[in-house]
Amino acid sequence: MELPHRIGTTKPRRVVVAVLGVIAGIAFGLPLLWMLSSSFRTSTDIFTSLYPLSPDILIPRVFTLDNYATLLGGGFGLSVANSLFVTAVTVIVGLLICAMSAFALSLLKFRGATLIFAIVVLSFLIPFDAIAVPLANLFRDWNLDNTYAGLILPGLANGFAIFVLRQFFLNIPAELAEAARVDGLTWWGIFWRIYLPLSKPALIGAGFTLFLFQWSAYLWPLLIGTEPDKVLGPIALANLAGQFNIDFGAIFAGAMLLTLIPLILLLIFQRHFTASLAATGSKN
Missing domain, CATH: 1.10.3720.10 (MetI-like)
Structure with a gap:
């Protein structure tokens, strides 16, 4: 008689674990995305969107490849x-x-x-x-x-x-x-x-x-x-x-x-x- 109850409680646990996994993935992924976005910015544009925080932090205002050209050259x-x-x-x-x-x-x-x-x-x-x-x-x-x-x-x-x-x-x-x-x-x-x-x-x-x-x-x-x-x-x-x-x-x-x-x-x-x-x- 307890089997349906156990099955019913398993699904919410999986949902909680999945949500926590997504949150952890976002927490680890955001710094990497910010680093990727900043690599295509000018040095003066990198820290302009840090405070206050905005979606612009992940979107370069001025897209440039000069940083990579400088490194490879x-x-x-x-x-x-x-x-x-x-x-x-x-x-x-x-x-x-x-x-x-x-x-x-x-x-x-x-x-x-x-x-x-x-x-x-x-x-x-x-x-x-x-x-x-x-x-x-x-x-x-x-x-x-x-x-x-x-x-x-x-x-x-x-x-x-x-x-x-x-x-x-x-x-x-x-x-x-x-x-x-x-x-x-x-x-x-x-x-x-x-x-x-x-x-x-x-x-x-x-x-x-x-x-x-x-x-x-x-x-x-x-x-x-x-x-x-x-x-x-x-x-x-x-x-x-x-x-x-x-x-x-x-x-x-x-x-x-x-x-x-x-x-x-x-x-x-x-x-x-x-x-x-x-x-x-x-x-x-």
Whole structure:
């Protein structure tokens, strides 16, 4: 007799959750829309509609592409290209390293595996900025400052990416590996032919983690990439604010360019990214 009552109360709850979701989406989306609108305004027009608030805050009074032309015509375009190259290499090479590490920690039984996994978990609980300065001193001693290698190396082995991949690998039936071993397949063959093809969501999630770590990095490239031809996008964006003059239009345009690429990737791969995070709840 209580079933109709429960069904009747479920719908209002869904409506409330949906309304709260819409409100949260608007709250997160409005700043992004304001940044997009401001990137097409002149510097003097950006703050004219802030007080009192009006719909004009999202609609440029004077539409201009000068901000983007200024950025692409200067050194900012080279900085974005540097960020794309450094991030692409980090994702490709780092994903292979993290996947092999996760495979070893999930499938291979060896002494000290539990301790190594504990160190991996501890590594992503410690903020990278806490070790960036002493690590930068080591890289300077090794003559890796102002090199692409110096910018890329710290992002290759990501503890959270290894953790995500390991938890996903644990959900793959171990019988597949045992059967492959009986058929004479090596561990590398099992990893390359069986585990990687089955782990597309986890690989995308781990790759996106590596991408965000490298794409949004600020302190590390600030310490290592000081030469103009090695400056990355976030550093170039910060340099747009001069000591006596701040071009807010160019800053908003640069921020929009640096935001657009991860936003597009997230929209494309969000389903796989969510599935990879859900797999971390494995009890194994």
